[in-house]
Amino acid sequence: MTEPAAPKKITVLGATGSIGKSALDVVRKYPGRFEVIGLGAHSNVALLAEQVREFQPRFVAVSDPEAAKHYAALGLAPTLLCGMDGMNALASEPVDVVLCALVGAVGIHPLIAAIRAGNNVAVANKEPFVMAGEVVMAEARARGVSILPVDSEHNAVFQCLQGVAKEDVACIHLTASGGPFYRRDRESLREIRPEEAMRHPTWEMGAKISVDSATLMNKGLEIIEAMWLFGLPESQIQVVIHPQSIVHSLVEFKDGNILAQLGITDMRFPILFALSYPDRVQCPMDRLDLTRMQALTFDRPDFSAFPCLRLAREAAARGGTAPAILNAANEEAVAAFCGRRLPFLGISEVVEAVCAQCPPVFHVDLETVLDADRQARETARRVMENNGSLMSWKS
Numbered sequence: 001m002t003e004p005a006a007p008k009k010i011t012v013l014g015a016t017g018s019i020g021k022s023a024l025d026v027v028r029k030y031p032g033r034f035e036v037i038g039l040g041a042h043s044n045v046a047l048l049a050e051q052v053r054e055f056q057p058r059f060v061a062v063s064d065p066e067a068a069k070h071y072a073a074l075g076l077a078p079t080l081l082c083g084m085d086g087m088n089a090l091a092s093e094p095v096d097v098v099l100c101a102l103v104g105a106v107g108i109h110p111l112i113a114a115i116r117a118g119n120n121v122a123v124a125n126k127e128p129f130v131m132a133g134e135v136v137m138a139e140a141r142a143r144g145v146s147i148l149p150v151d152s153e154h155n156a157v158f159q160c161l162q163g164v165a166k167e168d169v170a171c172i173h174l175t176a177s178g179g180p181f182y183r184r185d186r187e188s189l190r191e192i193r194p195e196e197a198m199r200h201p202t203w204e205m206g207a208k209i210s211v212d213s214a215t216l217m218n219k220g221l222e223i224i225e226a227m228w229l230f231g232l233p234e235s236q237i238q239v240v241i242h243p244q245s246i247v248h249s250l251v252e253f254k255d256g257n258i259l260a261q262l263g264i265t266d267m268r269f270p271i272l273f274a275l276s277y278p279d280r281v282q283c284p285m286d287r288l289d290l291t292r293m294q295a296l297t298f299d300r301p302d303f304s305a306f307p308c309l310r311l312a313r314e315a316a317a318r319g320g321t322a323p324a325i326l327n328a329a330n331e332e333a334v335a336a337f338c339g340r341r342l343p344f345l346g347i348s349e350v351v352e353a354v355c356a357q358c359p360p361v362f363h364v365d366l367e368t369v370l371d372a373d374r375q376a377r378e379t380a381r382r383v384m385e386n387n388g389s390l391m392s393w394k395s
């Protein structure tokens with residue numbers, strides 16, 4: 001394995017989450033290749049403290065103010081940055097790459113802070129891209145920083161697009177496992193509980209993305225994420241159900257050839273690729289054994305059982321702040337579902353109602369996006385409070 005001359009300096013925002021932990025495991029496997037400069041977390045002080053002892057970063061950010069007090073009381077050495085301002089300050093510390101792995105729209109300010117500071121960013125946290133992809137890409141272009149996709153599908157597409165002219169691309173095929181309710185009809189999903197929705201068949205992930213995978217909203221968000229990352233219109237991004245999650249995505253070229261990226265379902269692979277880019281490094285982890293692989297199947301998505309995919313496509317086609325409205329409504333609805341205040345089928349109903357009630361604006365800058373996000377959240381809460389039939393679920 002060739003060692004880089006100096007270790008790559010990295011900061012991990014969301015170190016205590018599923019992606020953050022996988023990223024630190026990658027770092028652990030490559031002594032001397034990466035140096036952890038900063039770790040950011042929200043509330044999991046116990047895990048963060050363990051990570052700090054092991055990786056000895058120079059800076060730590062804890063965004064939840066109460067948790068920050070608990071962390072401070074431990075008296076661990078590195079500089080502590082508190083609250084969301086602290087997370088933004090951490091993102092701005094100069095490094096080779098900031099891994100953005102917070103969950104939800106809260107990641108938007110740290111992502112923009114990292115880019116404005118001239119840091120390259122490896123992006124797992126897709127919601128800021130969905131809300132404000134245009135703004136984020138413009139900031140990145142202005143600062144000449146690289147955006148490296150970590151989301152497995154986008155990482156796959158990014159790999160297939162290396163050395164490719166954009167005009168040669170006919171379309172992208174994003175693969176979706178179909179989630180835990182693949183092939184179920186909508187009526188059969190009426191009584192689904194959070195713990196069932198969070199049980200993903202092929203990936204181990206945080207709660208929010210697991211629920212998004214169960215509604216297929218995750219794939220809808222990924223269509224919008226791909227539009228911005230690869231500069232393609234919604235019409236050139238297809239979704240195909242692939243329950244084995246071995247083919248992570250495909251690029252179809254205008255001459256009819258298709259390139260795919262394959263691998264096991266382990267986020268450490270796309271994380272390693274993004275953190276090492278543009279190098280490829282020898283991998284010590286178990287990899288795909290083609291001779292032991294089961295049949296690979298591909299299927300059309302069922303838009304009637306999973307309306308979130310249709311709603312996301314509609315928001316993507318509308319543009320402006322429509323994706324930000326969709327994302328905010330979905331975050332509110334998923335939080336209510338996880339808190340047993342909304343039934344599973346209510347998620348798409350809330351999103352649909354909010355998208356119908358909040359007209360998008362088509363002049364997009366950070367302020368208009370944040371405004372749209374705020375208004376959509378208020379509307380979602382009102383829809384949930386006022387609509388008794390949505391709340392009819394018994395926990």
Ligand code: NDP
Nearest residue numbers: 014016017018019041042043044102103124125126205206
């Ligand atoms: P997790 O829920 O596992 O982790 C989220 C991280 O964000 C934790 O470190 C958490 O801190 C922190 N966090 C939570 N709430 C807040 C908040 N209000 N303010 C600041 N920080 C907060 O999520 P995942 O790791 O699963 O996902 C992270 C992102 O990556 C998501 O956007 C997801 O869509 C995307 N992604 C995830 C994949 C996966 O395999 N997990 C795959 C592809 C994309 P704490 O725990 O300390 O409270």
Ligand code: MG
Nearest residue numbers: 151152153222
């Ligand atoms: Mg994905």
